[in-house]
Amino acid sequence: MQLTLGPVLYNWKPELWRDFYFRIAEEAPVDTVVVGEIVCSKRSPFLEEHIPAVVERLTACGKQVLMGSLTLMSLVRERKAMAELAAAEEFTMEVNDLSCLGMLGGRPHAIGPFVNIYNEAAAKFFVSRGAQRICLPPELPLSAIRTIAKSQPDTTFEVFGFGRAPLAISARCYHARLNKLSKDNCKFVCEQDPDGLAVTTLDDEPFLAMNGVQTLAYACTSLLGDIVKLDDAGVGALRLSPQQCDMVAVAQLFRDVIDGRLDAAQGADELTRVYPIPVANGFLYAKPGSTFVAGAGEVHRIAPVA
Numbered sequence: 001m002q003l004t005l006g007p008v009l010y011n012w013k014p015e016l017w018r019d020f021y022f023r024i025a026e027e028a029p030v031d032t033v034v035v036g037e038i039v040c041s042k043r044s045p046f047l048e049e050h051i052p053a054v055v056e057r058l059t060a061c062g063k064q065v066l067m068g069s070l071t072l073m074s075l076v077r078e079r080k081a082m083a084e085l086a087a088a089e090e091f092t093m094e095v096n097d098l099s100c101l102g103m104l105g106g107r108p109h110a111i112g113p114f115v116n117i118y119n120e121a122a123a124k125f126f127v128s129r130g131a132q133r134i135c136l137p138p139e140l141p142l143s144a145i146r147t148i149a150k151s152q153p154d155t156t157f158e159v160f161g162f163g164r165a166p167l168a169i170s171a172r173c174y175h176a177r178l179n180k181l182s183k184d185n186c187k188f189v190c191e192q193d194p195d196g197l198a199v200t201t202l203d204d205e206p207f208l209a210m211n212g213v214q215t216l217a218y219a220c221t222s223l224l225g226d227i228v229k230l231d232d233a234g235v236g237a238l239r240l241s242p243q244q245c246d247m248v249a250v251a252q253l254f255r256d257v258i259d260g261r262l263d264a265a266q267g268a269d270e271l272t273r274v275y276p277i278p279v280a281n282g283f284l285y286a287k288p289g290s291t292f293v294a295g296a297g298e299v300h301r302i303a304p305v306a
Helices: 013-027 041-048 053-059 074-088 097-102 120-128 143-151 175-176 224-232 246-256 264-274
Strands: 002-005 033-034 064-068 092-095 108-112 131-135 155-169 197-200 206-212 214-222 239-241 292-295 299-301
Touching: 013 033, 013 041, 013 053, 013 246, 033 053, 033 264, 041 074, 053 064, 074 299, 092 097, 108 206, 120 143, 131 224, 131 239, 143 155, 143 224, 143 299, 155 224, 155 246, 224 246, 224 264, 239 246
Parallel strands: 002 033, 002 239, 033 064, 064 092, 092 108, 108 131, 131 155, 155 239
Antiparallel strands: 155 214, 197 206, 206 214, 292 299
């Protein structure tokens, strides 16, 4: 089973973003890396000067590089930028907005987890349009994953295996609104929360995370203990979504469990030390996404952080 490092979803300082990928290139045991700003186009100019060096370093270190598209295009300049990215034959695009399919003209590409593929008919359609690998939405249960993956055995199917699961995208910027700013004059306040901003219930329990225009789960998805089941279901890759933690260590834990060098229970214990956020895998078992299903099938609610 392969490992994919998904795109950085948060607004990280450009130099930290660059150095993060440099370290991933040289130290992380991942096979594929998705690069690019996919959440908010206003962040893109800060990263553009670093992207060529990042792609060069990743490629030189043997990583396959995918260029992620925006998840939601609403402006003319955004459509133009994605059309230019789709036309760049030196890159393989990961499509996160269906508008990109027409821009690609049938050329080989990947599909990101933001495209709703919920059954084998939808998967077959995207494969017929040139999709060579598909990252399925994080809310799919194992039964659906198995059915879809087995229907297209020549396509690499990927599952969201680590990180705060992306749940929704909006044209409205929550970070700007919270700080009484307009979206056009947001002052990039999302940079203050490089791992997302927790959203709590009236009982003061965290249940979501805010990231500019994006809504994420508060709990960290971890399918470290479900690798055998996913492999049996035909899953060819797991996606690790960058968080504010040692992602090289996270990737190594997943690689060691996949390769049998580390027991899944030991790996899970170590993962909580690397990233001390409550974990969840409820979606995989058709349970609420904020729950964790242990190996024996027992369901636990996530524990709020004190």
